[in-house]
Amino acid sequence: MVCFWKWPNKKIKDEEKLVVKIGTSTLTAGTNRVSHAKIEDLARQLLKLRDHYDVVIVSSGAIACARQYVDLSGHTNYADSKQAMAAIGQPKLMKLYDDIFESFGLHVAQCLLTYRDFEDITARENTRNTIAKLLEHKYIPIINENDTVAIEEILLGDNDKLSALVAGIIDADFLIIASDIDGLYDDNPHVNPNAKLITEVRDPAEIKQYVQEKISGLGTGGMTTKIHAAEICRHHQIEMWIVNGTEINFILQALEGKMRFTKFSV
Numbered sequence: 001m002v003c004f005w006k007w008p009n010k011k012i013k014d015e016e017k018l019v020v021k022i023g024t025s026t027l028t029a030g031t032n033r034v035s036h037a038k039i040e041d042l043a044r045q046l047l048k049l050r051d052h053y054d055v056v057i058v059s060s061g062a063i064a065c066a067r068q069y070v071d072l073s074g075h076t077n078y079a080d081s082k083q084a085m086a087a088i089g090q091p092k093l094m095k096l097y098d099d100i101f102e103s104f105g106l107h108v109a110q111c112l113l114t115y116r117d118f119e120d121i122t123a124r125e126n127t128r129n130t131i132a133k134l135l136e137h138k139y140i141p142i143i144n145e146n147d148t149v150a151i152e153e154i155l156l157g158d159n160d161k162l163s164a165l166v167a168g169i170i171d172a173d174f175l176i177i178a179s180d181i182d183g184l185y186d187d188n189p190h191v192n193p194n195a196k197l198i199t200e201v202r203d204p205a206e207i208k209q210y211v212q213e214k215i216s217g218l219g220t221g222g223m224t225t226k227i228h229a230a231e232i233c234r235h236h237q238i239e240m241w242i243v244n245g246t247e248i249n250f251i252l253q254a255l256e257g258k259m260r261f262t263k264f265s266v
């Protein structure tokens with residue numbers, strides 16, 4: 001089957017495996033509630049993509065979902081409170097995905113993983129097999145960190161690293177990380193109106209120091225963990241894109257070259 005998206009830098013082949021990472025800020029669209037509209041936007045895009053791409057979603061949002069009902073944190077922000085909130089919110093998050101995606105005729109499945117699952121050969125093999133089987137049967141895996149047993153992404157990262165590990169384990173063709181900004185800039189765009197979007201990065205190591213010093217100061221935060229994700233992707237020879245997930249149709253727009261974003265090429 002021929003891919004109809006304009007994609008000059010990649011070889012066109014029968015099936016592409018795409019991992020899309022949606023963080024809490026994208027999913028809540030900057031509010032304190034999970035945005036049904038953003039999940040609908042995702043579903044609409046996946047409907048258009050499904051003949052050409054096998055898509056795996058890595059989604060945060062469990063804690064955000066729980067916050068709509070309960071607040072266990074009191075005046076603290078301890079990991080155990082967040083873990084409990086995630087445990088409450090995860091089924092609610094999946095219910096949202098399930099209800100909305102099913103209304104578009106799309107089927108979802110939940111996979112909860114930790115970094116350690118990628119270190120153990122058997123766990124890696126089992127994870128790879130489960131995801132492959134789900135994709136074979138046209139179920140969209142929706143992956144989150146298993147926050148009951150791990151707190152890495154709760155503390156830092158919002159699933160950036162997890163999404164790169166997932167991309168590596170399933171031998172994905174590329175990873176799209178949805179951000180609340182167009183990509184990586186050469187300066188803080190909120191402060192410097194002349195800051196320029198870096199559209200292509202060939203080696204994350206070259207800009208790592210620069211990003212740590214300059215970009216991590218952005219209000220959006222999280223660029224350092226995205227660079228780490230890019231390094232993992234590079235290790236696996238997987239292209240990674242940072243795109244603005246606040247835009248409607250951000251995946252399709254990026255694939256069709258209709259929006260600017262940062263590409264970490266391999």
Ligand code: GLU
Pocket residue numbers: 024059060061062063064086144145147153154155157158159
């Ligand atoms: N796994 C957490 C969740 O789904 C990540 C929270 C975050 O870092 O925003 O809520």
